[in-house]
Amino acid sequence: MQLPVMPPVKPMLAKSVPTIPTGELSYEPKWDGFRSIVFRDGDEVEIGSRNEKPMTRYFPEVVEAVLANTPERCVLDGEIVVAANGRLEFEVLQQRIHPAVSRITRLSQETPARFVAFDLLALGEDDLTGQPFAARRAALEKALAGAQAPVHLTPATRDAALAQDWFSQFEGAGLDGVVAKPLAGTYTPDKRTMFKIKHQRTADCVVAGYRVHKSGPDSIGSLLLGLYNDDGRLASVGVIGAFPAARRKELFSELQPLVTTFEGHPWAWGGQDQPSQEETSRTPRSSEYSRWNVGKDLSFVPLEPDLVVEVRYEHMEGDRFRHTAQFNRWRPDRDPRSCTYEQLEEPVSFDLADILGQGTP
Known part of the structure; x- marks a missing residue:
């Protein structure tokens, strides 16, 4: 060439x-x-x-x-x-x-x-x-x-x-x-x-788990976010993780009282070594699997789903945030059960063929 x-x-x-x-x-x-x-x-x-x-x-x-x-x-x-x-x-x-x-x-x-x-x-x-x-x-x-x-x-x-x-x-x-x-x-x-x-949009999400940061076991790497669907199930929708180093350690200490076991947790399958096919379509472990980082450990620490955080996001892809969401503020005034998909803005339907022309499926 x-x-x-x-x-x-x-x-x-x-x-x-x-x-x-x-x-x-x-x-x-x-x-x-x-x-x-x-x-x-x-x-x-x-x-x-x-x-x-x-x-x-x-x-x-x-x-x-x-x-x-x-x-x-x-x-x-x-x-x-x-x-x-x-x-x-x-x-x-x-x-x-x-x-x-x-x-x-x-x-x-x-x-x-x-x-x-x-x-x-x-x-x-x-x-x-x-x-x-x-x-x-x-x-x-x-x-x-x-x-x-x-x-x-x-x-x-x-x-x-x-x-x-x-x-x-x-x-x-x-x-x-x-x-x-x-x-x-x-x-x-x-x-x-x-x-x-x-x-740029905002959504109130439930914090249902965390992953530790690569800098050490006492620092938060990312917080796992959930929204309740029409069936009352807490679905995994993404993560937030852009925190300063000092704040990562503070968050770790603040979240310890909420640490729980996978027994009875909405994402109980996250603690299993071999989740079922149905569960792998919903677990944070599988849905954040990266083909660019094969072998990355995506296991997480479960939390009681009591905290609500407001995040900024760009748009949804299916039932999840397309990109990593950004922390906006804590919402202690919100009931976690009120964090549902209904709050999300629906984009106007538009056919890709009208943008690219004929021949687009």
Whole structure:
């Protein structure tokens, strides 16, 4: 492979801002997938990730799609996503990071991935990273004019009002928010020169357990959060864990009176070495299993489900927080049993096909 821009390349990043900015900007939907830089030189394709590790082997169908739908020599920045039932499914996408070739091959057919392009770093013999984004976007539109699913060109607009509509509507299709890019900006790897606007919400959750921090057995690493569902069962919805070192030790002492056994605990299966199939779909141990950190100990210490904490979150994925939630404040005034899914805001339903065009499942 010999291209004007060679792997590895760290993607250009965005900094969070609370509202959609205005000015000489281009706005795009913020995709919820794996950030990827695709390098193509003739029949050779390599897919780089945000951490610069190659992901080519995990997405053979994307490699085939790139060969069929992109210029012979190019470098594209974009996002690998998986769509199902009219929306993005990040949990399904995560299943693709697996060591077994047979599993990857099967999933590439059952839940094929798509590549959504939103920048062009090189074309032919030309390095475009020093050109303004407005020029790169125009070149990208021309380069992918004939592309078909599963390769897509992300929608873009210079209309801030339309971007606000996208921010409100597209979440229902599983998107993260909106990205704003300076039209005059060059491509700056690993620099936060774009802007991202993401949904921020709050929820009152029950604290039903904790994990210790890697710094020692007397420090809290994370608190396990739950919400009561319609059946009255406390479901695991995620964790919070961004505490200063001194606060981790204070929390450990404060929580000791609430430490209990798994007997009678809402997540009793968390104490079992071999939980049943039904239980593994609900236990914090399994639902926070990470394919990027195989072997990580995710056992936890159970607590009496008496504490309520208000957390900030972006959006839900199924019945759990999509990302790690953030601590907001304690809510001693709330009855733990009042912490239900009913308090959560429902995003407007929106079909992914209306964003990407025809051919999207």
